[in-house]
Amino acid sequence: MARKRKPVTKMVPIERGDANLPPHLIELERSGLIRIGTGKIKKSFWMLPHPVDPNCSARKALLKDRKESR
Numbered sequence: 585m586a587r588k589r590k591p592v593t594k595m596v597p598i599e600r601g602d603a604n605l606p607p608h609l610i611e612l613e614r615s616g617l618i619r620i621g622t623g624k625i626k627k628s629f630w631m632l633p634h635p636v637d638p639n640c641s642a643r644k645a646l647l648k649d650r651k652e653s654r
Contacts, residue, residue: 605620612618637643 609618609620613620
């Protein structure tokens with residue numbers, strides 16, 4: 585028995601609107617306050633220099649926030 589060669593399905597990329605994004609993030613992007621990423625990070629990103637924080641301000645703020653939220 586010969587098979588007919590006709591398409592039975594169509595595969596397309598998922599649109600961002602179809603993803604399970606919280607509505608507040610979509611609204612923030614629409615208002616221009618954030619940009620939702622693609623999930624892909626360029627390899628060159630990992631070659632960038634690390635930020636310098638000689639006083640450990642970021643670490644101290646993180647630890648303080650963790651302690652206060654308990």
